[in-house]
Amino acid sequence: MGNAMTQGNAIECYNLTKTYERKGHKEKERVFAVKQINLCVPKNSIYGYLGPNGAGKSTTIKMLMAGLQPTEGEIWINGFDLLSEKKRALASVGYIPENATAYFPDISAKKFVRFMGQLRGLTRTEAEKSAQEQLLFVG
Structure with a gap:
């Protein structure tokens, strides 16, 4: 196809x-x-x-x-x-399900994005850098 x-x-x-x-x-x-x-x-x-x-x-x-x-x-x-x-x-894809933060009601956006990066196999340092870049991108 x-x-x-x-x-x-x-x-x-x-x-x-x-x-x-x-x-x-x-x-x-x-x-x-x-x-x-x-x-x-x-x-x-x-x-x-x-x-x-x-x-x-x-x-x-x-x-x-x-x-x-x-x-x-x-x-x-x-x-x-x-x-x-x-x-x-x-x-190269990111996805946050509609109820993703229900399990982490007090988590910051940066911590959540870093956590998702680590779930995808990034090291803590890589996830931190990626989270900063992504949050700068979206404002």
Whole structure:
């Protein structure tokens, strides 16, 4: 399919699908959380992903961040296939889930960003430097 590096896209997904089996039924029934999404997000862009409750927005984002395995489809992040090159694909991506700070209600932004860097494998010094750079970038 695509190679995001050659097409200038930060994110590409093709036929991205996530299904679940409906429990409690005798016959197996597939329920679509996300059905065949095709998406290209250009590098250096701001992109909104909107839809009503239950439309699959959170499920899509979780798949893009490797938190959920797609049932079908391809995901490319900065030219790397997320399924076969996960570490390289996610090296340039940051993600903070909607309830991330619920577990750390009094943590500062700097400490939280540093902590996330360490979770991604940065040393404390690297995470500190990265946190400073990122917070300067966003103001």
